[in-house]
Amino acid sequence: MAEEGWIAAKPGGGEGIFAAGGSWLVAAAPALDRQLGALERSAPARLSGRQRVHVDCVDLEALDTVGAWLMLRLKAALGGRGAEVSLDNLAARFTPLLAQAEKYHPRETPRPRRGFFGPVDVLVALGAWATIGAKEVWGGLDFVGEVTVAAGRVLRRPRYLRPMAFLSQMQRTGPAALPIVGLLSFLVGVVFAYQGADQLRQFGAEIFTVNLLGIAFVRELGVLLSAIIVAGRSGSAFTAEIGTMQVNEEIDAMTTIGLDPIDVLVLPRLGALVVTLPLVAFYANVMGLLGGAAICYLALDIPLPIFLSQLNQALTGWEFWLGIIKAPFFAAAIAVVGCREGLRVSRSAESVGRRTTLSVVESIFLVIVLDAAFSILFAQLGI
Amino acid sequence: MLRVQGLTTRLGGQVLHQHLALELRSGEVLALVGASGSGKSVLLRTLLGLIRPAAGTIEAFGQDLTALNPQQMRAIERRWGVLFQDGALFSSLTVAENIAVPLKETLDIEAPLRDEIAALKLALVGLPPDTGDKYPSELSGGMRKRAGLARALALDPELLFLDEPTSGLDPISAADFDRLLADLRASLGLTVLMVTHDLDSIYTIADRVAVLVHQGLKIGTVEELRRDDDPWIVRYFGGERGRAAQARAEAENGG
DSSP states (O other): OOOBOEEEEOTTOOTTEEEEEEEEOGGGHHHHHHHHHHHHHHSOSSOOTTOEEEEEEEEEEEEOHHHHHHHHHHHHHHHTTTOEEEEETOOGGGHHHHHHHTTOOOOSSOOOOOOOOOHHHHHHHHHHHHHHHHHHHHHHHHHHHHHHHHHHHHHHSGGGOOHHHHHHHHHHHTGGGHHHHHHHHHHHHHHHHHHHHHHHHTTTOTTHHHHHHHHIIIIIIHHHHHHHHHIIIIIHHHHHHHHHHHHTTHHHHHHHHTOOHIIIIIHHHHHHHHHHHHHHHHHHHHHHHHHHHHHHHHHHOOOHHHHHHHHHHHOOHHHHHHHHTHHHHHHHHHHHHHHHHHHTOOSSHHHHHHHHHHHHHHHHHHHHHHHHHHHHHHHHHTO | OEEEEEEEEEETTEEEEEEEEEEEOTTOEEEEEEOTTSSHHHHHHHHTTSSOOSEEEEEETTEEGGGOOHHHHHHHHTTEEEEOTTOOOOTTSOHHHHHHHHHHHHSOOOHHHHHHHHHHHHHHTTOOGGGGGSOGGGSOHHHHHHHHHHHHTTTOOSEEEEESTTTTSOHHHHHHHHHHHHHHHHHHTOEEEEEOOOHHHHHHHOSEEEEEETTEEEEEOHHHHHTOOOHHHHHHHHSHHHHHHHHHHHHHHHO
């Protein structure tokens, strides 16, 4: 490797005579930049009259575009103070590089730096944030309307239905989710039974653990757990799939062929999830109760037949349906949010990631808000 | 600069190259052509170390790439620049930040100097200064390629790999791009290996052409290759487009 680039006053050369040498390459740029900065500062602020400054380049071994530009920058900086700079003994092979570097004219005015973040900026940010929030809600409602119209069209004329897409989405959102939903529900059932039994034992009412578990799972936990897991699994997948298609311009291609992305992409996913989530929730109920039954048997010595008869007393048919009825609504929320965020991806990889995160957060948020709304509704109806 | 010997590549059970040899001389522009699916891009990716060859040696700057550890490989990678087909700019960074990425990764460099170097590279590839603040998605295809070239040139490489630099450009932008390459190559002393379909750029800037046929390479100047009797090569240079490009090149040289 050649010697690193340097510039210095030429020994015995007198004022205004410098020598440059070594490799003026990009690797040496930080060091050269510092040397040149020091040199420019040490030069008199106003060079007298038509003083000549010589830079002897006889020892210059290598030059690239960055080195050439640094050389020109020195020339311009000293030239601006009235001096005439000449590069002496510059090898002929370096002149095309200098010509290339001359194409670059630094900006006259430096880019404005971001200033102090004052109270007015806080208000501006707050206003922007509120407008964005309002637009978000408005856009969401808009999309829900669009999807509803499309769904109505498909329901009236089933030939618009895409059976293969619908079935493959059902496969991906339903059976494929069963292992994880089952395992987690079972474990939550175990935890719930343990905690409930601990409290109820103080009153000698261990048997009511079964009631607690039954009501909690069938009305709330089963469907809520499945909805949250499915939002994380399938909602994110919807956004990522549709978003990547958006990046590849596949959605645009679809539109120009005359296909409506809502028909082709959104409805099969929405339909599939609305069908599968209630079934997944049912499965979650069964697994959760199974987990509870296992603990009742192992820790409370309640055998399975007694568990079942107690459960039978605790639950009416109503209870079961009040839980499951929420599942299609949760499913619709997850699918609509997932697909909408996917369609809103712009053409960059980063945006796919951001939209996917948003989609999961939004859909879980909506699921819980909907659940709260259902609770209030059921309480008002007295059921 | 680059010497390949006995290169064999297998991908998914299919042999793409067999005993392939290639030598890139210092300072030349070598165009790599071949039918779609003949493995041009795979060859390029193999040379770059993105695909491991089944057999053979790849020597760059006198070092065998297949025998290097990751650290040594990084040192080699600093000495070459790559322009991918659509620029492959990082979509979450502005153009100037894209150009600054290699600088930031390899040099301990302060932000103002880095910004200046990024702006210098933009000027070198003929992009207006305000392009630096834009995101890749806001640029046209031709500008993206130029920005990609600016990033490839960030560390002033000796060797430049270009993957179809003029594909997807209108003829005027393509001709401009060829001129830019010729200009940069003359002044920066670049050695260039470019994968291309563009007969016009072959006639304008390539010194030699390597044709990928029958899992190997036939290398020569356009004149030499036109005398070859391989049916694909005959059709490539002798076809309507080949003859038209030749006529244009001759008219330009004559006029």
